[in-house]
Amino acid sequence: CSKEGASTAKVLKVGTDAGFAPFEFQDEKSKEYVGFDMDLIKALGKQMGYEVQIQNMNFDGLIPGLEVNSIDAVASGMTITEARKQKVNFTKPYYQAGLTIVVKNDNNAIKNFKDLEGKKIAVQIGTTGAAEAKKIKDAQVREFNNAPEAFMELKAGGVDAVVNDKPVNEYYIAQSGSKDAKAVGEPLQAEEYGIAVAKKNTELAGKLDKALDELKKNGEYEKIYVKWFGK
Ligand code: ARG
Structure with missing residues (x-):
């Protein structure tokens, strides 16, 4: 039998520090990672044809994780700053804080x-x-x-x-x-939050930006926003 898995979906490995409700936290019952960022990155992944896999890690390990390619993207309430922009690529802002x-x-x-x-x-x-x-x-x-x-x-x-x-x-x-x-x-x-990807990965940043625009147009972003923050 073949070594390849049954699923052909591309995988997007997403790092987060899941102690930051309501953006990312662990649901006590289901043990799943939930929150605004989690819904958003899953919707973005779906839009781009990726299966999203969440990795919970320390916040200060997220950018190093991108640098060594152990994760593809960071969705963790991360503020777009000049200092971070030296090391990683950010998408357009998706939240004002x-x-x-x-x-x-x-x-x-x-x-x-x-x-x-x-x-x-x-x-x-x-x-x-x-x-x-x-x-x-x-x-x-x-x-x-x-x-x-x-x-x-x-x-x-x-x-x-x-x-x-x-x-x-x-x-x-x-x-x-x-x-x-x-x-x-x-x-x-x-402060504005952005999704971070590796410095070299301009292609993924572009795809995420495009998908974010689409979710804003089709009402999906709004739905997720209202779910976590109300009107
Ligand atoms: N917005 C702040 C920053 O980027 C804090 C983010 C912390 N996020 C987290 N998931 N713990 O530095």
Whole structure:
């Protein structure tokens, strides 16, 4: 019998750090990776004729994963930055975000980024939140492998604040019933998420851009957006 598998669909290996609800997280029951990014990349894959395989990994391992070709694409709420553009190719932006601050509910001292001077801040390693927190005067920045660990540290009282992406902060607060935490501050800067592919892989970036345009035209993008963020 033949060595080839029955399926002829091309495979798209997609890396993500699935601790970033509502963009990517593991469904407790099904154990599947779900969220806005997961639905979007599956829809893009389908549009391009690929079968999408998700690999959960650390956020700071995603760009190295593209560089050594262990994954083809990154769908992980990754902000398009100049520094990252030196290493990888991004698609067109697919989501507008920005950074906000999460503090304990009873904290009335921290209201904006200026108030974080000299404070203890938890962030996720390798993120824009980590980079921005490190610029704050006299702040003690503690880096965690993933966003849920940073939130746990805030809850445990080990830090004064978490600096992280606004939509993720809002989802976390809504999920925890706003008992413990609240988000403060205007978004520090506008950030846009893109899907990243290897620097050499301009062909795949082009295909993804084309598929994204098609999903925007045919209403599929809108459907996925409304599913995760409402109107
Ligand atoms: N948008 C931020 C960045 O690109 C944080 C992304 C974190 N994503 C994740 N799946 N943990 O640095």
